Amino acid sequence: MQNQAIILAAGKGTRMHSERAKVLHNISGKPMIDWQLERLAECGVARANLVVGYRAEEVRARARDCAWVHPISQTEQLGTGHATRLGLEGLAENGPVVVLAGDIPFISSDLLKRVFEQAARNRLALVTTRLSDPTGYGRVVRDASGHRVAAIVEEADADEATKAIDEVYCGILAATPKRLKGWLAGLNNNNAQGEYYLPEIVPAAIADGIEVVCVEARDRLEVEGVNSLTQLVELERERSFKLARELLARGVYVADPVRLDIRGELTCGRDVRLDPNVIINGRVELADGVEIGAGCVLEDCAIGTGSRIEPMSHIAGARIGKGCAVGPFARLRSDADLLDSSKVGNFVEVKNTRLGEGSKANHLAYLGDAETGRGVNIGAGTITCNYDGVAKHRTSVGDGVFIGSNAALVAPVRIGDGALIGAGSVITRDVSAGDLGLGRARQINKKRDSE
Secondary structure, eight states: OOOOOOOOOOOOOOGGGGOGGGGGEEEEEEHHHHHHHHHHTTTOOOOOEEETTTTTHHHHHHTTTTTEEEEOOOSSOOOOOHHHHHHHOOOOOTOEEEEEEEOOOOHHHHHHHHHHHHHHTEEEEEEEEOOSSOOTTTEEEOOSSSSSSSEOOOOGGOHHHTTOOOOOEEEEEEOHHHHHHHHTTOOOOTTOOOOOGGGGGGGHHHTTOOOEEEEEESSSSGGOOOOHHHHHHHHHHHHHHHHHHHHTTTTTTEEEEGEEEEEEEEEOOOTTOOOOEEEEEEEEETTOOOOTTOEEEEEEEEEOOOOOOTOOOEEOOOOOOOOEEOOOOEEEEEEEEEEEEEEEETTTEEEEEEEEOOOOEEEEEEEEEEEEOOOOEEEEEOOOOOOOSSOOOOOOTTOOOEEOOEEEEEESEOOOOOEETTTEEOOSSBTTTTOOOOOOOOOEEEOOOOO
């Protein structure tokens, strides 16, 4: 049997006070819906029906690259039961299907797999957890024995005794589509909101002799929903703090866990040090002995053993070798490739450039669409003029080249091994190995006219 899913993503999210669709709000570096699609893919979901309504085209666009995701339109917002009934379209009747709200970003693939396993046994599986403050959640009401689930009661319909229950339904359940169709057909909207509530299928399942089981979340973060910007920010901070504590437990020095923002995935070796206000986006890999200074932003990059990133540097899409030094205030953009023991100093920008082993650009330089050999010195103020207004061109610099300060290398151009470029030169033609390249206007000094 193939795993299937229905994602309920039609709502606007009024409490977000935003024109953006709720599931498109970013949390920890990407939209909420992206987190869910990634986890479902890890569970081998063969088909997921994405129920869309508000800003439907924008929500559809997020799943455009996932051939297994099929958008379903909900033109009227009549509740989760109605949305689920629409979402059953095209699903295999006997394959387990998980139904989840699209505003639960940090659900884990482990939890989803446990839910699928229960549904595959012809059970109705409910994801639950216990909260010290259950406000806003549907309460899990059990029978007189205290063991079997009797109903899920939404807070708007709960009396004071029911509101005191700390076991809550987390907006995720699973069964077979065949069973769901029958139960959903019997729903009514006789409630405070006038909506069809999905959890109200529980009594129907019990009446059919189907076992209702609770799959308890091991970590509250993975079932926490987002209904406001306040909740979104708090949830992101809580996740980041939790990850920072886990890093500390594994031997990573985190100077202040409260001031580390992990908005993606961070992998660290041994003896890594992270100063305050570091931001991690995308996938970041830090090898043994890496040190990251205060205020750095790292995004989709890999940093080799023993390298040091000085404060306030921005690294995105770059690869940094062993024993390198970067910053402070450096910017490494996409496909910047620093080989071992190279150095990029303050106010240097590098993009689509390979900086050779032991080479250095210490101050105020721009290196774009270039490659250098070993032991190259890039003087302060040097730039590669890589764009002619129509196309990008490459600059090639050989081993042991010394480029003086304030030089402009107009691509396409090649500088041979051991060449020397005089300070202040504009180089428009190739310079052969060992030669001196000069491209200066002649200096003229004139006497000041006497009065």
